[in-house]
Amino acid sequence: MTHTITETGPFERLVKFRISEEAINEAKKVAARRLSEGIKIRGFRPGKAPLPIVEATVGADRVRKEAIDEALPKVLEEILEEQDLQPAVRPRLESLNEEEGAVEAEVRITLWPTIETPNYKDRKIVVTNPEVTDEELEENIKRMLEQFGTVEEVDRPAGEGDFVSIDITATKDGEEVEGATVSDLLYEVGSGGFLEGADEHLTGKKARDVVEFNGPLPSGFGERAGEEVLFKITLNEVKERVLPELDDEWVDENTEFETVEELREALREQLRDVKVRAAAREFSEKALSTLRDEVDIEIPDGLIEAEANDIIHNFLHRLEDAELSLEDYFRATGTNSDVLVADAKEQAKVSILNRLVLESIVEAEGITVTEEELSNAVQALAARSGDPVRFIKAFRQAGQELALAGDILRNRALDVILSNASPVDEDGNPLDLTIQGQDVVGEVVSDEVVEGEVVALEEEE
Incomplete structure (x- = not known):
């Protein structure tokens, strides 16, 4: 099989190859069978008309075009397997030229980038202090009293x-x-x-x-x-x-507590729980973004475009679920399609860099997922779906096991990042991000992959 592969960028290759006349003629048989399944040809059952009859019915040029469309991806796949190249996005056809019965093709492929693993050990991450100030407590009490005012x-x-x-x-x-x-x-x-x-x-x-x-x-x-x-x-x-006067009598009559002091302590604890969860999410996001910002790499345009298209597709799906049109969204936000695409591309860059960082840590730490763990994750997804049997069937038909395994691995890599980092305040003092002795950081992060997979599968359906 004649082919050449030229490096056109750090993670891009231009593959030039020839589809022989023999390969095209063989593909014509498949193309003729497929074409004849969709048309009525007197004297022949659907899909059973011979090649010459199909060519006479729909035209030889159309059959040849279908044959090239059939043969090209197969030939390209053989070349990529031989060279151990795995495209990150769908290959893009650059040119297609006829040559003495054969075809010369040029296809551009984008490879998934690789990076050096950033140093994720002993990181100190500055986050908002979750301790509740007296001002915050008084403001919360005021809002509560306003409800009774x-x-x-x-x-x-x-x-x-x-x-x-x-x-x-x-x-x-x-x-x-x-x-x-x-x-x-x-x-x-x-x-x-x-x-x-x-x-x-x-x-x-x-x-x-x-x-x-x-x-x-x-x-x-x-x-x-x-x-x-x-x-x-x-x-x-x-x-x-x-506003009502805040005293023990009012507290006893209108709340589950007996005294003002009990109410204040309970509200302070509730507020701290909320702030701890917010700080835990901030810690998780900053721990990853800090590493992401240290990655110096030019992401291929084709990869950004593909990821941005997925982001826009999912966004449009959510608008549809909310019974909103894109025009409604543009009017409400004062934006337009250019802003939407630009925002999607920025989100795509962040998403790709996050994945690169996490996958580099997966490799560095030798993180794995077993078949049993993957099966348990699928069962957990199914239990949340409302129709477990239908979900599992759709999940497997969509070939989502590999994607889920990747998400589990990346989630575990994020756990590694967080376990090697420490939350601190602006002065560098350690912060306690636990609620009643329970770790909240892991709790905040743990469900993100599972919830994301459920949404992704529902959107595909």
Whole structure:
């Protein structure tokens, strides 16, 4: 088999090879059989018409084209196996030229990059201190009291945190905007979850005041969202929030605790649990990103493009599940297709670098996964799917075992990184990322691979 392989980049090769006339003629038989299965040829059953009859029916050129499409990947596969080359993405056909009955082809392949394993031993990773400050505790208590609070009318200008009862109208060129008229809306001044510019105009105003200002229609107005209109807001009432007094009696009547001190300690513990989990995730992400940032490598464009396409495909699938169109997303975010593609490519680079780092550690540490462990992982996935029998069948039909094994290996490599790193605060002091003596870092990381595989398989289905 005549072929040449040229290195066109650190991880790219251009494979030039010849498909002989004999190979094409042999492939014509397969092509004719496949073509005849989809057309009716008088006197022959589907798939049984001989080559000359099929050529006469659909044309010799079409049969030859189908034959080349049949033969080319097989010839390329033989060459790559012989040279022990494994493309990371689908090979790209660069040229195809006829030559005396044979065909000369040029195919560009992208190989999976390799890197030197970065030093992952004895790392100190700076993360947010999970200890709860007095200010955080008081803010949390205030939010709890607000849930039990009342509002009372006051005779003074509205300020941040006050509630106002308002009527709203919107007009465009003197015409009222349909759906933009609201009466007796109770709104918290300064909450920011309202019309753009409304907080600024409402602050300092009293009951019966009227304010007018230009601003964009909010996202709920579909195609008209963002359109500049004239808003008119009439203040009917100004109300202030009145919070209950925090004492032992109130705590005993409204919570599961008996005293203010018990409540404070319980809230502090709950807040710390939340902050510890957040810090554990930050620790995991930073431990990997620190190593990733030390990798100096030019990722092949073909690999980035393929990974970005997968990211976009999965994103579109999630939009579809949410019954949203891409146009809806662009309107809500103020972005466009160029931004979407650029973001996907950046995500692709991070994903590829993460994989390179983790796989280098898999090799360095000699990490393995047994058949029993893989089987147990599949069973765990199936148990989460809601239909275990159907899931396992679909999983195996999709050939996902190898992908799952790779994810398990990379997850174990991440465990190695984390076990060799220490979380510290900004001053370099060690941090405790446990909850009641239990390691949270491993708990936060452990489910990510399994959940990712379930999602990936569902998207393929």
